[in-house]
Amino acid sequence: MRTALLLLLLLAVAALPGSVWPQRSIDAARTADYIAQHPTAGPILDRLGFFEVYASPWFAAIYLLLLVSLLGCVLPRSVQHWKAMRARPPRAPRRLERLSAHASEEVDATPEQVLEAARDALRRRRMRVHSHDDSSVSSEGGYARETGNLVFHIGLVVLIVGFAYGHLFGWKGDVIVPVGQTFANTLTRYDTFSPGPLVDTEELDPFTIRVDRLDARFEENVQAKGQLGMPRDFTAHVTTTASPGAPEKSGTIKVNHPLEMGKGTAFLLGNGYAPTVTVKDAKGTVLYREATPFLAQDNNYKSVGAIKVPGDGSSTRQLGFSGFFLPTATVDEATGPTSIFPDAKNPVLVLTLFEGDLFPEGRPQSVYTLDTAKLTQVKDAKGEPLRIWLEPGQTLQLPGGRGSITFDRVDRFAGLSIRDDPGKWVTLGASLASLLGLVGSVVINRRRVFVRVTPAIDAGRTVVTVGGLAKDDDASMPEVVTEVLAQITQKAGR
Amino acid sequence: MTNETLAGYSNLALYSAMGVLTLAMIAYAVFLARLVPHRERLRDEGAERVEVREAVHVGAGAPAAGGGASARPAADGAGLPAEPLAARKAAGVAGSLTWLGTGLLIASVALRGLSVDRAPLGNMFEFACAATAFALAAYLVWGTRRDLRWLGLFILVPIVLILGAAMTVWYAPAAELLPSLKSYWLAIHVTVATLSVGLFTLGAVLSLLYLWQEHRATNEITGGFMSAFPAGKTLERMAYGVHIIAFPLWTFTLIAGAIWARQAWGSYWNWDPKEVWTFVIWVIYAAYLHARATSGWSRQAANWIAIAGFLAIIANYAIVNVYFVGQHSYSGL
Ligand code: HEM
Numbered sequence: 001m002r003t004a005l006l007l008l009l010l011l012a013v014a015a016l017p018g019s020v021w022p023q024r025s026i027d028a029a030r031t032a033d034y035i036a037q038h039p040t041a042g043p044i045l046d047r048l049g050f051f052e053v054y055a056s057p058w059f060a061a062i063y064l065l066l067l068v069s070l071l072g073c074v075l076p077r078s079v080q081h082w083k084a085m086r087a088r089p090p091r092a093p094r095r096l097e098r099l100s101a102h103a104s105e106e107v108d109a110t111p112e113q114v115l116e117a118a119r120d121a122l123r124r125r126r127m128r129v130h131s132h133d134d135s136s137v138s139s140e141g142g143y144a145r146e147t148g149n150l151v152f153h154i155g156l157v158v159l160i161v162g163f164a165y166g167h168l169f170g171w172k173g174d175v176i177v178p179v180g181q182t183f184a185n186t187l188t189r190y191d192t193f194s195p196g197p198l199v200d201t202e203e204l205d206p207f208t209i210r211v212d213r214l215d216a217r218f219e220e221n222v223q224a225k226g227q228l229g230m231p232r233d234f235t236a237h238v239t240t241t242a243s244p245g246a247p248e249k250s251g252t253i254k255v256n257h258p259l260e261m262g263k264g265t266a267f268l269l270g271n272g273y274a275p276t277v278t279v280k281d282a283k284g285t286v287l288y289r290e291a292t293p294f295l296a297q298d299n300n301y302k303s304v305g306a307i308k309v310p311g312d313g314s315s316t317r318q319l320g321f322s323g324f325f326l327p328t329a330t331v332d333e334a335t336g337p338t339s340i341f342p343d344a345k346n347p348v349l350v351l352t353l354f355e356g357d358l359f360p361e362g363r364p365q366s367v368y369t370l371d372t373a374k375l376t377q378v379k380d381a382k383g384e385p386l387r388i389w390l391e392p393g394q395t396l397q398l399p400g401g402r403g404s405i406t407f408d409r410v411d412r413f414a415g416l417s418i419r420d421d422p423g424k425w426v427t428l429g430a431s432l433a434s435l436l437g438l439v440g441s442v443v444i445n446r447r448r449v450f451v452r453v454t455p456a457i458d459a460g461r462t463v464v465t466v467g468g469l470a471k472d473d474d475a476s477m478p479e480v481v482t483e484v485l486a487q488i489t490q491k492a493g494r
Numbered sequence: 495m496t497n498e499t500l501a502g503y504s505n506l507a508l509y510s511a512m513g514v515l516t517l518a519m520i521a522y523a524v525f526l527a528r529l530v531p532h533r534e535r536l537r538d539e540g541a542e543r544v545e546v547r548e549a550v551h552v553g554a555g556a557p558a559a560g561g562g563a564s565a566r567p568a569a570d571g572a573g574l575p576a577e578p579l580a581a582r583k584a585a586g587v588a589g590s591l592t593w594l595g596t597g598l599l600i601a602s603v604a605l606r607g608l609s610v611d612r613a614p615l616g617n618m619f620e621f622a623c624a625a626t627a628f629a630l631a632a633y634l635v636w637g638t639r640r641d642l643r644w645l646g647l648f649i650l651v652p653i654v655l656i657l658g659a660a661m662t663v664w665y666a667p668a669a670e671l672l673p674s675l676k677s678y679w680l681a682i683h684v685t686v687a688t689l690s691v692g693l694f695t696l697g698a699v700l701s702l703l704y705l706w707q708e709h710r711a712t713n714e715i716t717g718g719f720m721s722a723f724p725a726g727k728t729l730e731r732m733a734y735g736v737h738i739i740a741f742p743l744w745t746f747t748l749i750a751g752a753i754w755a756r757q758a759w760g761s762y763w764n765w766d767p768k769e770v771w772t773f774v775i776w777v778i779y780a781a782y783l784h785a786r787a788t789s790g791w792s793r794q795a796a797n798w799i800a801i802a803g804f805l806a807i808i809a810n811y812a813i814v815n816v817y818f819v820g821q822h823s824y825s826g827l
Contacts, residue, residue, distance in 0.1 A: 001788040008781040012774045019767035255673040267760040431749045442738040
């Protein structure tokens with residue numbers, strides 16, 4: 001108990017740093033920023049595991065020790081409890097007056113009648129009853145307290161097993177799906193995918209999800225205290241199939257209303273804009289026409305993105321556009337082009353143009369930014385960097401016979417996260433069992449009640465004494481004793 | 495989507511509740527101020543008699559206080575003559591004002607809910623109102639079963655402070671919720687969370703009073719208004735009684751929160767700062783229950799752990815909600 005207590009306190013303290021410092025598993029970018037901003041403390045904290053607290057060896061050490069201590073405590077106790085539940089209640093003490101709760105009364109009945117009444121009253125309280133001699137009754141009840149306590153503790157172990165199982169066999173993947181496009185559940189289709197160590201990534205359920213429409217609604221009425229423009233509702237209307245070619249079903253995915261898809265559940269965790277842009281060369285051949293997702297940077301969806309036009313790959317003069325999509329654009333004196341509302345009320349693409357080798361040495365790069373190492377910025381006629389400002393439907397001829405760019409229209413995209421956690425039902429069941437056990441272990445009281453009879457001075461009358469022994473901190477013992485005595489005297493007559 | 499008129503009435507009810515509860519707090523202070531000198535006089539006069547009675551007790555080998563089917567608990571000032579009229583009057587006024595203030599507070603919470611057409615538990619301001627309403631309701635309901643007038647001042651001081659902070663620092667205008675909060679789990683998870691926070695508040699007050707009473711006992715301090723309070727042992731048992739109701743409710747909060755997190759964010763446990771703190775609070779109170787059951791640990795140490803738990807609740811509320819970066823973005827600030 002003492003070890004468990006110390007480990008519990010230690011666990012509480014050890015869990016806290018994870019809420020203070022950014023955690024790599026939750027927000028890798030913020031973690032990297034933090035380390036960069038704290039060049040002395042950052043790397044030290046990093047080595048000590050403060051950015052991965054819940055995967056750090058010291059955190060694991062605490063909960064594993066706690067688990068061992070728990071098992072070491074609960075298993076012997078279960079055996080003991082099993083025996084105790086089948087054992088007889090102990091012999092009644094000689095002098096019940098010595099027990100902290102006791103009461104006695106003289107009744108007009110024989111000792112046998114009184115004992116019979118006592119057994120009856122105690123059984124009705126669902127106590128286990130036994131007479132060791134013919135002048136007393138022993139009883140014990142409330143075993144469910146200990147049962148509850150054991151269920152609670154064992155439940156915690158099973159819960160952790162479920163948690164671990166989910167980590168080993170579960171997976172999650174994120175993908176951005178512009179409206180109109182279809183997602184097929186295969187590894188290559190994901191933008192990011194993190195499988196548990198024992199997941200067979202070849203065996204994903206082959207379902208598909210097409211995003212038909214994405215509704216977004218933002219606060220337009222309440223002006224006070226930053227409420228304007230707060231998100232109010234996001235709903236993705238989708239068409240799904242269990243496998244390619246299977247019958248189509250329509251459904252919706254909303255925040256708080258994920259869509260269950262066989263082995264995998266689709267959550268709507270993000271959204272944004274995917275402007276459709278057409279880039280043509282000087283002859284009018286279409287080089288690029290795609291809905292290109294831009295990632296929102298703030299609450300008003302000022303979004304960054306890049307349009308990479310590799311052409312047929314033969315030219316070393318590949319074009320790359322990078323910049324912002326602004327759903328409700330204005331030009332701020334101080335900060336330049338920005339968005340003042342998250343809905344697409346005045347959509348604008350603000351881009352700059354680069355030329356050269358888009359993919360130097362095939363290095364991996366983000367789809368939302370250009371790797372400008374082998375690129376040069378294209379200038380306008382005045383020698384200033386070219387600034388492109390396009391509204392839907394507008395086309396701009398690029399300088400130097402580089403062709404044209406057209407902003408056709410803008411759609412939204414759905415940021416879907418698809419996850420499978422096969423351990424969740426184990427964890428849920430175990431936690432509910434734990435909760436029930438806990439309730440049982442605090443509301444039920446383990447009690448022993450003894451009844452002893454002695455012949456009174458008047459013949460045919462009996463003095464009955466009831467004594468109670470509470471195992472736990474149980475303030476209601478005196479009441480129980482009085483009640484039992486009243487039931488006995490009522491039954492046996494005074 | 496929001497009904498401004500009802501929201502206005504809700505604020506009006508809240509301001510009235512605040513005023514009435516402040517008056518109730520003063521009346522409970524008057525009650526103690528009137529009662530304590532009287533009790534002290536009684537004790538001085540009766541000291542001799544009490545000593546004689548105790549000697550008899552010990553001689554008979556009687557068990558400790560609280561035992562014996564017919565023995566009345568030694569605490570609660572049982573056996574002392576009636577209180578002075580002035581104290582009783584003050585307590586009567588305080589009691590009525592507390593009922594009225596609680597009624598107004600509940601009305602304010604209900605009106606807020608009607609004005610925004612959802613459970614009024616969407617931001618810190620709304621949690622604070624609901625949690626204090628629960629704490630007051632628990633105090634009043636418990637008070638119908640035993641004499642808790644001595645506790646009035648100590649329960650109203652934190653409540654008036656919390657409501658004051660809610661109205662000034664945490665106030666958020668009535669508005670619709672963010673998508674992630676639009677779920678029936680809001681009503682389930684947050685209602686139970688506020689209920690258990692209300693009970694933990696009550697428990698922390700009782701634990702503190704117990705520790706104070708013990709401090710007086712070890713340093714042999716007599717007199718002062720704490721002499722009008724139940725004995726340490728009774729207070730400790732009351733604190734435990736409240737905590738063992740609050741703890742399973744908090745456990746439920748944790749489970750319901752995890753289920754909701756799975757619906758809203760895709761995974762039932764994300765180690766989000768708010769989740770971490772909810773878990774830490776749970777572990778601290780589990781440690782309290784263990785400490786209380788561990789034979790080598792004193793009751794005082796156990797109660798200090800309970801108070802640490804309550805400090806964590808306050809930190810979780812006032813600091814984590816506002817300053818820590820996480821997915822629980824609902825402070826409304
Ligand atoms: C994961 C860590 C643990 C948690 C969260 C936990 C939680 C709890 C809680 C909440 C109670 C109170 C139930 C009641 O009041 O009846 C309790 C009781 C108890 N725990 Fe644990 N426990 C943990 C680990 C352990 C370990 C490792 C041991 C053994 C060394 C242990 C032994 C006990 C015992 C003996 C009781 C019964 C106390 C009594 O009868 O009142 N616990 N535990």
